[in-house]
Amino acid sequence: GENVEQHPSTLSVQEGDSAVIKCTYSDSASNYFPWYKQELGKGPQLIIDIRSNVGEKKDQRIAVTLNKTAKHFSLHITETQPEDSAVYFCAAWSASKIIFGSGTRLSIRP
């Protein structure tokens, strides 16, 4: 079946440095790729998304890039802050269903 692979599973970065999380998807028909942030005890929160007709999208310190040929997309967080610590999930829509990656636990070291 269709799947989404996410790497790394854990990531620790120094406050102020950048963090990058990568995902690959299997369904070439996928055309919408949201990223979610999940804090402890909360539901996933949409932080940024990208559609297949766009290669890059930026929102303040967060950016997402999409390479349709290689079927991978990445989340970039610059100037990381303590409040960026959370679990991040990528996702891809495939045949009317959304498939999530397995998550990345991001820790920001002071």
Added chain:
Amino acid sequence: DSGVTQTPKHLITATGQRVTLRCSPRSGDLSVYWYQQSLDQGLQFLIQYYNGEERAKGNILERFSAQQFPDLHSELNLSSLELGDSALYFCASSPHGETREPQHFGDGTRLSIL
């Protein structure tokens, strides 16, 4: 606050029992989605409803069922519960249930089976 309300926040019950989880979507959203989040399976899509009708089905077990009512709130019914059903259950909503539409999640119901 996403605007999606889920009740109860926690539920503890025993194997073989039946429970009902409730979700109220954001104001104006017509579509509701249910997800299961467990440590070993991650976030799994269960089922989607749009304006009262089932629209898409994911990895939902036959012991589970859902419905969306005329006021657009939704219920997920889990029966003949097993230990492996212990998980977080999330509801999400979107305006039109289209595939390229952002979904907004509630804070979930934590189900513990003893």
